Amino acid sequence: MPKEIEPSQDQQKEQVWKLFTDGESNDEGAGTGLRITNPEGQDFTYAIRLEFKSTNNEVEYEALLAGLRIAKKPGARHLEAHVDSMLVANQIEGSYDAKDEKMASYLTQAKALMAAFITCKVKHIKRSENKQADSLSKLASVGF
Template identity: 45%
Template sequence: MVLALIYAALRLRRYFHAHQIEVLSSCPIKQVLLKPETSGRLAKWAIELGEHDISYHPRQEIIGTTRQGCLEEKTDQQWTLYTDGASSKEGSGAGLILTSPTGEEITYALRFDFQTSNNEAEYEALLASLRLAVKMGAERVIALTDSRLAANQVTGEFEAKDKRMERYVEAVQRITSSLKSFTLKQISRGSNKRADALSMLALTMFRAPL
């Protein structure tokens, strides 16, 4: 977990320098780093992370043991997705942010073990986020992407002439057919900075030398 944080700090250094960073985890990262007996690689990482303004908080479960009827009340409200995909010669990845009706966030940086085009990466990000939303019990979803092509092909504004794009549109429709409501909107890249940063992190996080 500390190593993953080191990778994030290296690849998103300008964000870590410009903002206070909140780390949500069920692991006692802070306690491990502050142990007096910490030595070796952990001690080195603790020093590197010390240059940033990082606070550590326990991760709260969105869905767990609840009163009867409480879960149904939550899932019947709108969930929000921000998705972004990225592709380069070094690989492809996705960033996604899922926000529950009560405001809890789930964030992922996903690295794909297969090569994609930029458009395919955008679709893979959308599909991954939709699968996560369904798994979390969401029934009403609004998805936000900066991909003009994906947004307009799924809504029918653009025709998916390429066979591979057709299959992606069909995959999105299969998943969303189980939802009570689904809306997909295109937003500007500037409004999708966090998902974009996660997708870039997924592309580069395994290349950092220690």
């Protein structure tokens, strides 16, 4: 049986999917915005309204969880997730503790979903670098 050859770093770079997430919670509701870009450069965008009351930190995690699940469906194996929540990025990295029970649960779920990818990195970005996901989350949070 032939041995499967791991792709080189250059090949892996070409296969990286990019995920941009944002969450919005306000008086009208909560929503998440996602932008996923496949290795060919095609963008897929999602605005997801959440039907439960949640804090801004909770919706930031909800956005990441939804993005991880959606990216996995078409077969993404290498993922680079960009979040504008410093709390989420630092809890995943391990530099912040998830002291709250709910945040600890979100962190556990995120790490479990991330483990399904060959490589999965979460990077903190500025809100100004995340305008499309930010706009989508605001749209999803508005009550119609």
